[in-house]
Amino acid sequence: MTLVLVAHGTRRPEGLATITEIAAAVAEQVGPVHTAFVDVLRPNPREVLAGLSGPATVVPAFLASGYHVNTDLPARVRESGHASAVITRALGPDxxxxxxxxxxxxxxxxxxxxxxxxxxxxxxxxxxxxxxxxxxxxxxxxxxxxxxxxxxxxxxxxxxxxxxxxxxxxxxxxxxxxxxxxxxxxxxxxxxxxxxTRPLGADPRLVALLADRFAHVASVSCQ
Incomplete structure (x- = not known):
């Protein structure tokens, strides 16, 4: 099972650094993590998934559902042609x-x-x-x-x-x-x-939410 973490994307170096930090923290708990962006930056989810084989869990690192989670991300997954990618729900509310x-x-x-x-x-x-x-x-x-x-x-x-x-x-x-x-x-x-306040960032509780999304899909797949 491969984990793909999907973020919005930003041109601000500090924002990108935060996403990188979050992905690294999640990887420490669940193994290798691929990062994709729905806007501004590349690679996008279609590009990442097109290069993967086998089951994949796509986790939207968004604090609420909305256009990117409900419409944009599923469209990119379909475009990738990946036959066994599962998209989890958004991180929030939680x-x-x-x-x-x-x-x-x-x-x-x-x-x-x-x-x-x-x-x-x-x-x-x-x-x-x-x-x-x-x-x-x-x-x-x-x-x-x-x-x-x-x-x-x-x-x-x-x-x-x-x-x-x-x-x-x-x-x-x-x-x-x-x-x-x-x-x-x-x-x-x-x-x-x-x-x-400062943004949520790579807080351990948020990282645990992301890791839990992956773990839940993985456990269901193994049943």
Whole structure:
């Protein structure tokens, strides 16, 4: 069984370095990992799978479902002609991701009573919206009230949500619901929040989620 880790792709060196670090950490647990990108960078999933033989597990390193997970990735897999590739679900929503965001919040000095804005990239896909709202509720289970805001696609922009909360006189902390640093995360620093967490990155809990996706498909295949 071959594992293919699929990320979005970024031209930012720091973002690519994070994906490389995540893939290396997963490989330490499950063996060799091939990395592909659905946008910006190559190789794409079609190119990677076309060069592989035997069963393959394709794991989308996305925090929510959406166009890339539901439409783009399956299309590239079909184009590859690979007959035995299984695509797992997206990483989130998942309690482990909420735990990582809580850890990031504590790193920047979040305290109970501070307003929390969960900042996601956003999507026009209804499935992604449901996933992101579910992710917000999982974080709220740990920190109390959570306000959802989008960096790119979506009506509730992070900066607008932060501004409204600041006008109420509250201390506002942005919880980055982003996998890696890049242009989206950089935008969060311009929203006027009192603190912004770093992206999730190669946190061991996130790496364990990825490894679990592979292990689950492998165990089913062996039955």
């Amino acid at each position: 309690p482990a991701i909420a735990e990582v965001m809580l850890a990031r919040l504590l790193e920047v000095g979040w305290e109970p009573g501070d307003a929390v804005v969960m900042a996601a990239a956003g999507s026009s896909d209804p499935d992604a919206h449901r996933d992101l709202h579910s992710a917000g509720r999982l974080l709220a289970d740990l920190v109390g009230e959570v306000h959802l805001g989008f960096v790119a696609t979506g009506a509730l922009k992070v900066c607008d949500v932060v501004g409204a909360l600041k006008r109420s006189g509250r201390r506002v902390v942005v919880a980055s619901h982003l996998l890696a640093p890049g242009i989206f995360h950089n935008r969060l620093g311009d929203c006027g929040a009192d603190a912004v």
